[in-house]
Amino acid sequence: MKHKFLLFLLVLSVFLPAKAQAPQLSEKSQISLITCAAGDEIYTAFGHSAFRVQDPVLGIDVVYNYGTFDFKQPNFYLNFTKGRMIYSLSRRSFDDFLFEYELEKRWVKEQILDINLEQRNVLLAFFEENYLPQNRDYLYDPLLNNCSSITGTILKDQYGDALVFDGSYLDKQYTFRQLVRQFLNINSWSMFGIDLAFGSPVDRKATVQEHMFLPYYAMEQLNHTTLNGKPMVKRERTILDYNEHTHETFFPLTPGFWFMLLLAFTGVITYFDHKHHTRSRWLDFSLFFITGVAGTLLLLLWVAADHTSTPYNFNILWAFPANAVVAFLIALPAKLPKWGSNYLKGLLALMLLTLVLWIFKVQVFSPMILMLFGTLSLRYLYLIRYSKL
Numbered sequence: 001m002k003h004k005f006l007l008f009l010l011v012l013s014v015f016l017p018a019k020a021q022a023p024q025l026s027e028k029s030q031i032s033l034i035t036c037a038a039g040d041e042i043y044t045a046f047g048h049s050a051f052r053v054q055d056p057v058l059g060i061d062v063v064y065n066y067g068t069f070d071f072k073q074p075n076f077y078l079n080f081t082k083g084r085m086i087y088s089l090s091r092r093s094f095d096d097f098l099f100e101y102e103l104e105k106r107w108v109k110e111q112i113l114d115i116n117l118e119q120r121n122v123l124l125a126f127f128e129e130n131y132l133p134q135n136r137d138y139l140y141d142p143l144l145n146n147c148s149s150i151t152g153t154i155l156k157d158q159y160g161d162a163l164v165f166d167g168s169y170l171d172k173q174y175t176f177r178q179l180v181r182q183f184l185n186i187n188s189w190s191m192f193g194i195d196l197a198f199g200s201p202v203d204r205k206a207t208v209q210e211h212m213f214l215p216y217y218a219m220e221q222l223n224h225t226t227l228n229g230k231p232m233v234k235r236e237r238t239i240l241d242y243n244e245h246t247h248e249t250f251f252p253l254t255p256g257f258w259f260m261l262l263l264a265f266t267g268v269i270t271y272f273d274h275k276h277h278t279r280s281r282w283l284d285f286s287l288f289f290i291t292g293v294a295g296t297l298l299l300l301l302w303v304a305a306d307h308t309s310t311p312y313n314f315n316i317l318w319a320f321p322a323n324a325v326v327a328f329l330i331a332l333p334a335k336l337p338k339w340g341s342n343y344l345k346g347l348l349a350l351m352l353l354t355l356v357l358w359i360f361k362v363q364v365f366s367p368m369i370l371m372l373f374g375t376l377s378l379r380y381l382y383l384i385r386y387s388k389l
Contacts, residue, residue, distance in 0.1 A: 067147030292324025
């Protein structure tokens with residue numbers, strides 16, 4: 001098949017120099033949406049979407065993939081943290097695209113679009129225009145502008161009001177956080193980290209089209225989409241048929257296990273501190289400093305990054321940024337400062353406020369923080385009592 005791909009590139013080289021005009025497809029051509037199963041890595045945990053263009057007459061069988069990124073990009077991790085991650089549209093032969101999914105044993109399904117020849121040619125021309133070096137890069141957003149959500153955006157931009165996304169297949173419209181949690185174990189470090197970094201904006205309900213940021217939902221949505229009153233999908237087929245990857249987590253490696261261990265450990269240390277009328281300053285310093293650093297990072301994601309999902313993050317109420325400094329003022333001295341008791345009461349009040357915001361669904365938090373609340377509350381209450389000795 002590679003010689004056909006090379007033939008396609010040769011055909012493009014004839015047509016493209018002037019103004020990025022794609023070759024005219026034949027009647028036997030077809031364009032489809034490819035959906036790939038979730039994988040084991042965190043960046044593959046939600047699956048993948050791409051467009052496939054085939055024409056046996058021209059020897060074309062290529063994939064236009066909007067989910068391409070490069071770990072070797074300059075400042076890759078810094079840009080990711082800042083919310084300035086650049087993704088690109090890539091074009092490669094279908095055989096090469098499929099190879100990695102065969103290696104990872106991930107299923108691949110195809111939905112052939114029911115569009116006429118003129119519409120197929122317009123869509124191919126759009127892909128080729130997008131693939132020009134000056135156009136292929138775009139600012140990635142994990143929830144609003146990724147390889148999957150962009151499929152809905154492209155189709156809507158192409159066909160306007162003639163294209164209708166019917167959301168009747170949804171049991172209900174989920175929030176973004178609920179949608180992400182469908183693909184990750186809530187008691188996993190990856191989900192805990194995401195829950196910690198996500199702010200309150202992700203707790204709004206996603207629109208029908210916004211559900212398409214997840215490839216599985218994009219695939220199902222396409223089966224419930226009409227163009228000019230007719231089903232958008234002509235037919236669906238399975239290209240690679242593998243079982244869904246399961247993600248079983250060994251409990252001793254989960255945050256729930258370690259946070260329970262921390263709570264029990266803190267309880268034992270606090271009991272002996274109470275018994276001997278002393279306090280373990282190293283434990284207090286650790287709790288204050290770690291929560292303070294975590295809160296500072298969350299605050300920076302809120303005010304200094306371009307992410308749409310990290311502002312207004314009320315995790316900073318319990319992971320209080322000032323704790324990073326207070327750790328040196330309260331934990332290290334042998335005696336607590338006079339203002340220390342009021343500061344600790346304020347921290348308890350902020351944790352209570354966090355629970356109130358949770359109850360009223362202003363922001364939904366990871367259930368794992370309840371054990372952290374137990375640990376922090378136990379220690380804060382002990383320190384308030386200790387300050388009166």
